[in-house]
Amino acid sequence: MPELPEVETIVRDLNKKVLNRAFIDVWTDVKKLIKKPSSFEEFKKQIRNKKIKKIWRRGKNIIFDLSDNYSLLIHQKLTGHLLLGKWQIGPTGYPGKWQPLSRGPLEEPVNRYIHFMFWLSGDLMLAFSDLRKFAKVELWRSDELKNSEEFKGLGPEPLEKNFTFNKFKEVLRRAQGKIKQVLMDQTVIAGIGNIYSDEILWETKIHPFKEIKRLNDEEIKKIYQAMKKILTKAIKLGGESISDFRRPSGEKGYFDSERKVYRREGEKCGRCGTIIKRLKLGGRSAHYCPNCQPIR
DNA sequence: AGTTGTGTTGAAGA
DNA sequence: ATCTTCAACACAAC
Numbered sequence: 238m239p240e241l242p243e244v245e246t247i248v249r250d251l252n253k254k255v256l257n258r259a260f261i262d263v264w265t266d267v268k269k270l271i272k273k274p275s276s277f278e279e280f281k282k283q284i285r286n287k288k289i290k291k292i293w294r295r296g297k298n299i300i301f302d303l304s305d306n307y308s309l310l311i312h313q314k315l316t317g318h319l320l321l322g323k324w325q326i327g328p329t330g331y332p333g334k335w336q337p338l339s340r341g342p343l344e345e346p347v348n349r350y351i352h353f354m355f356w357l358s359g360d361l362m363l364a365f366s367d368l369r370k371f372a373k374v375e376l377w378r379s380d381e382l383k384n385s386e387e388f389k390g391l392g393p394e395p396l397e398k399n400f401t402f403n404k405f406k407e408v409l410r411r412a413q414g415k416i417k418q419v420l421m422d423q424t425v426i427a428g429i430g431n432i433y434s435d436e437i438l439w440e441t442k443i444h445p446f447k448e449i450k451r452l453n454d455e456e457i458k459k460i461y462q463a464m465k466k467i468l469t470k471a472i473k474l475g476g477e478s479i480s481d482f483r484r485p486s487g488e489k490g491y492f493d494s495e496r497k498v499y500r501r502e503g504e505k506c507g508r509c510g511t512i513i514k515r516l517k518l519g520g521r522s523a524h525y526c527p528n529c530q531p532i533r
Numbered sequence: 534a535g536t537t538g539t540g541t542t543g544a545a546g547a
Numbered sequence: 548a549t550c551t552t553c554a555a556c557a558c559a560a561c
Contacts, residue, residue, distance in 0.1 A: 238539090238540060238541080239541095297541080312541085312542085313541095314540085314541050314542070314555095315539080315540050315541060315542095315556090316539095316540090316556090316557085350557085367556095368556080368557060368558075369539095369540095369555080369556045369557055369558085370555080370556055370557080371540090371541070371542085371555060371556065373542085414550095421541095423541090423542085430540070430541075431539095431540060431541090432540095480539080480540095500539095519550095519551070519552085520540090520551085520552070520553080521539085521540060521541095522538085522539085522540085
């Protein structure tokens with residue numbers, strides 16, 4: 238599940254490998270993932286021969302800034318991830334499936350759900366693997382994307398230097414509801430999902446269901462600090478690969494060694510030994526330690 | 534073998 | 548308006 242650290246990992250890896258390459262051609266077997274422009278044919282026509290100027294992240298969105306004022310936006314949703322390498326449509330073994338031409342992590346099953354293939358200049362391919370086909374692919378005029386409603390609606394970037402404690406307090410004051418839900422609300426703050434909201438709240442010893450209104454300044458400060466610390470550390474480790482996420486090389490991220498509560502229901506809390514529990518919150522799971530994170 | 538859980542987002546429902 | 552539920556989809560685990 239790519240959240241901010243996973244998306245950032247992909248963006249950093251890609252920036253090292255594909256700058257100044259051009260999109261030569263594109264293939265897909267799920268045209269409906271392209272939400273903009275309205276047809277794959279048009280998408281293909283527009284992206285051809287556009288050069289990659291810069292790759293950046295906004296929330297969980299990956300944006301390729303291209304030549305001629307174009308921007309390619311990819312939201313990986315639950316199971317999507319971009320891969321770099323070389324493939325060919327397999328004539329044997331798995332007929333009709335993309336086969337990596339080198340041995341290694343790209344051969345892993347989780348990297349084989351390839352539904353987009355981009356040919357880049359300089360003899361390199363960019364593949365998009367997305368098991369559940371939830372992703373969103375859009376080609377924008379760069380200036381229109383920056384002024385789009387979906388971009389303006391996104392909350393601030395938690396890791397930006399000018400995102401101060403006072404600004405965090407301000408956005409929380411405007412929000413309402415339970416802290417876990419608010420942390421995952423992209424219009425409040427951009428990039429945090431289920432994994433990191435659970436981890437941040439365990440770190441701060443705050444119950445995921447605690448109402449925003451009932452948080453005092455000290456608690457908000459703790460959340461602010463834990464958020465910066467955990468997201469930064471996760472980026473350093475290349476993200477979390479407990480499930481489908483892989484970096485562009487096909488390799489796993491190593492945040493797993495730091496994972497304290499997410500998907501650890503029934504295990505012992507690393508701080509106090511109490512059994513970690515799971516609660517349902519708006520159709521998704523919240524993992525927490527009932528001793529360290531009392532309701533209050 | 535059928536049912537449920539998985540988690541992001543936007544749309545539909547209340 | 549604002550909150551909750553659900554659908555999109557594929558697979559693992561029960």
